[in-house]
Amino acid sequence: MRTLFRGGTVVTAEGARQEDLLVDGERIAAIGQRLPDDGAAVVDAPGLLLLPGGIDVHTHLDMPLGDTASADDFTSGHLAAAFGGTTSHLDFAIQPKGASLREALDLWHARAAGRATIDYGFHMTIADPTPAVLDEIALLPDWGVTTVKVLMAYKGRLQVDDATLFAIARRTASAGILLMAHCENGDAIDILVREAVAAGCRSPRCHALTRPAELEGEATGRAIALAAVAGAPLYVVHVTCDLALQQVRAARARGLRVWAETCPQYFFFTADDLDRPGFEGAKFVCSPPFRTARDQEALWEGVRDGSLDVVATDHCSFNFATQKTLGRDDFSKIPSGVPAIEDRLMVLHHAGVDGGRISLGRFVELTATNPARLFGIYPRKGSLTVGADADIVLFDPQAERTLSARTHHMRVDYNLFEGMTVRGAPVAVWVRGRQIVDGDRFLGQSGSGRFLHRARFAP
Ligand SMILES: [Zn+2]
Structure with a gap:
C-alpha cells in the first residue's frame, strides 16, 4: 500500500x-x-x-489507585490520543508492593494487549526497591524498557528516600537507562497535608497550599545532585514552576546531563482554578499543582530557550461525578490527575505557535522529535524522514475547534479546557x-x- x-x-x-x-x-x-x-x-x-505523529511520553492509562482506577484505559486512551494527533505514548508500569519488575511489566502488557490502536511503550516506576528489585534494573533494557521513574513524593506509597534514589541512580547509570524523577519534597508535604486537614482546610485549594513551589524546586535540585554524583542522566518530569526550572538551567550550565518536561495544562491554569465554585476545583487537582501566572511565563521562556525539552501530558483522568468526589470533604482524598492526552497538540499549537510564542519546528521538536530522541525510538519515530x-x-x-467533554473522545466526564x-x-x-x-x-x-x-x- x-x-x-x-x-x-x-x-x-x-x-x-x-x-x-x-x-x-x-x-x-x-x-x-x-x-x-x-x-x-x-x-x-x-x-x-x-x-510527525505526536509522542506523549507521560501517561497513566488504566492506572490502579486504591479502590479505583484512572478513567481511560488503553482503548479509550488510544482513541482519544489518535484524534488528538498522538500516535505513540509511553505509560508508567508501576511496581506493586512485593512484585518483581518483570511481574509489573507483565501486568501493564496485559492492560494494553488486544486494545492498542497506537504504538506504546512502558517506563518502570519502582515502588518497592528491595535488593532483588535493584538487581533486576539491569534486565529492563532486554525487555525494551530503558527508563526508570522514582517519586520523591507520595510518602508511604510511592516515595523513595535519598539513599534509595541514589542506589537506583547508580543502577540506571550502568544499565544505559534514563532515570526519571517526580520532584517534590514528600516529607514536608506529608506534614503540611496532615496539618491542613486537622486545621479544617479541606477544599481543593488546600491541595495547592500544601504543595508549595519551594518544595518542587528543592527536590529538583536534590534529584539533580544525587543523579550527578551517581553518574546518571536525569529526566525531570512535569516541571511546573520557575524555581524548578532554575535548578534545571543551573545544572545544564554546569554541563550535567539533565533534561526536563512540562505539560500543556501548566501553561493555562493557576492555583486559583482550584477555587472554582461548587467543588469544580477538584477537576484541576494534579501533582505538582497549578502555580501562578508568573510561573506560566517562566515555562514559556523555558520552552523558548531550550531548558524544557518535552511537552507531555501526565494524562491521568478521573471522573468528576464518581471519582474526584471521593475528596469532597477532604482534598487529600481527591484522586490526583487531569485528562489531556487528546488536547496536547491543539492547545500547545494554539497558544504556542498561533500565539506567536514558539515556531512550528520547535512545536514538533517538543511534541515528537525530542521525546523520540530521549526515549530510544529515534529515528524510527519522531520525525518525518525517509525510512x-x-x-x-x-x-x-x-x-477552529471548541474543546468540550461533549465532543472529546476521552472516557471522562469533563474536559480541562472546556469551552476553549x-x-x-x-x-x-x-x-x-x-x-x-x-x-x-x-x-x-x-x-x-x-x-x-x-x-x-x-x-
Ligand atoms: Zn505522572
Missing part, C-alpha cells in the same frame, strides 16, 4: 517546507518536490501541515502507513498498536 501526500507542508524540528511525501508500506519512502504518484493513493494536502515509520498527522492550522476555542487541529492521522483517523471517523483496529522495544539511553 502506497500513499502520496501532495502539496502539503512537511514540518520537522528544522522547519517547514512545502514538499510531497510518499509512504510505502509502513515507512516513509520519499520526500521531495513533485513526486510521481505511480499508482499510489493520493492525499491532497494544500494548506495543511504534515506533522522512518509513517506516523503522520495531517493538521489544519486554520481549523483553539485554532489548529488534526484532520487525519496515520500510524505506520495505516490511516486511523479521518475527520470524525475512527478507523483504528484494536490490537494494531505495537509495543515499542526501546533502545538504551544514548541521546
Whole structure:
C-alpha cells in the first residue's frame, strides 16, 4: 500500500517546507518536490501541515489507585490520543508492593494487549526497591524498557528516600537507562497535608497550599545532585514552576546531563482554578499543582530557550461525578490527575505557535522529535524522514475547534479546557502507513498498536 501526500507542508524540528511525501508500506519512502504518484493513493494536502505523529511520553492509562482506577484505559486512551494527533505514548508500569519488575511489566502488557490502536511503550516506576528489585534494573533494557521513574513524593506509597534514589541512580547509570524523577519534597508535604486537614482546610485549594513551589524546586535540585554524583542522566518530569526550572538551567550550565518536561495544562491554569465554585476545583487537582501566572511565563521562556525539552501530558483522568468526589470533604482524598492526552497538540499549537510564542519546528521538536530522541525510538519515530515509520498527522492550522467533554473522545466526564476555542487541529492521522483517523471517523483496529522495544539511553 502506497500513499502520496501532495502539496502539503512537511514540518520537522528544522522547519517547514512545502514538499510531497510518499509512504510505502509502513515507512516513509520519499520526500521531495513533485513526486510521481505511480499508482499510489493520493492525499491532497494544500494548506495543511504534515506533522510527525505526536509522542506523549507521560501517561497513566488504566492506572490502579486504591479502590479505583484512572478513567481511560488503553482503548479509550488510544482513541482519544489518535484524534488528538498522538500516535505513540509511553505509560508508567508501576511496581506493586512485593512484585518483581518483570511481574509489573507483565501486568501493564496485559492492560494494553488486544486494545492498542497506537504504538506504546512502558517506563518502570519502582515502588518497592528491595535488593532483588535493584538487581533486576539491569534486565529492563532486554525487555525494551530503558527508563526508570522514582517519586520523591507520595510518602508511604510511592516515595523513595535519598539513599534509595541514589542506589537506583547508580543502577540506571550502568544499565544505559534514563532515570526519571517526580520532584517534590514528600516529607514536608506529608506534614503540611496532615496539618491542613486537622486545621479544617479541606477544599481543593488546600491541595495547592500544601504543595508549595519551594518544595518542587528543592527536590529538583536534590534529584539533580544525587543523579550527578551517581553518574546518571536525569529526566525531570512535569516541571511546573520557575524555581524548578532554575535548578534545571543551573545544572545544564554546569554541563550535567539533565533534561526536563512540562505539560500543556501548566501553561493555562493557576492555583486559583482550584477555587472554582461548587467543588469544580477538584477537576484541576494534579501533582505538582497549578502555580501562578508568573510561573506560566517562566515555562514559556523555558520552552523558548531550550531548558524544557518535552511537552507531555501526565494524562491521568478521573471522573468528576464518581471519582474526584471521593475528596469532597477532604482534598487529600481527591484522586490526583487531569485528562489531556487528546488536547496536547491543539492547545500547545494554539497558544504556542498561533500565539506567536514558539515556531512550528520547535512545536514538533517538543511534541515528537525530542521525546523520540530521549526515549530510544529515534529515528524510527519522531520525525518525518525517509525510512522512518509513517506516523503522520495531517493538521489544519486554520481549523477552529471548541474543546468540550461533549465532543472529546476521552472516557471522562469533563474536559480541562472546556469551552476553549483553539485554532489548529488534526484532520487525519496515520500510524505506520495505516490511516486511523479521518475527520470524525475512527478507523483504528484494536490490537494494531505495537509495543515499542526501546533502545538504551544514548541521546
Ligand atoms: Zn505522572
